[in-house]
């Protein structure tokens with residue numbers, strides 16, 4: 001039986017619950033979102049303790065703001081790439097550069113609002129290396145791939161069935177972009193495309209972004 005995928009809108013960020021033999025949560029959302037997770041788990045009849053792992057795709061505040069509360073609720077392990085481990089442990093929120101005109105405008109807005117963003121720090125259990133991490137030990141048939149570009153520590157979760165949870169390596173559409181493709185923020189456009197290629201070569205068929213709707217991986221293939 002294939003994994004169940006549940007999209008979980010947490011503020012401006014989509015988190016995802018992947019349920020197979022166990023449950024993995026992808027990202028924790030912006031600050032103060034744990035109530036939404038609690039409600040979703042109740043509706044799905046999933047016990048908080050059934051979550052074995054919280055994979056944080058990268059350390060931007062809208063993905064790590066609720067890590068501490070979610071960890072308290074679920075007692076799950078928290079994994080993030082080693083480059084961005086401190087962002088969670090020290091509740092840092094570095095701002096990414098904009099890509100394109102809209103990205104530049106949004107980057108200015110983020111700089112203005114940044115001082116008001118605060119969230120609790122959390123411990124990290126697994127500092128991911130830049131190698132693949134198989135997820136079978138966490139009850140899901142898939143793996144974590146190192147996919148830098150949006151940030152230097154960005155990772156993606158790829159299920160064996162081809163669904164890829166990419167964080168902000170690609171964005172799905174309004175309000176962050178008109179259509180799916182290049183994120184409006186990012187450290188390195190070329191690295192983003194190299195990571196898209198890695199995902200495609202590894203069997204990604206369907207892209208689940210943190211912002212916007214899921215879309216076919218063919219869209220990334222055409223934009224390479």
Ligand SMILES: [Zn+2]
Nearest residue numbers: 058060150168
């Ligand atoms: Zn981001």
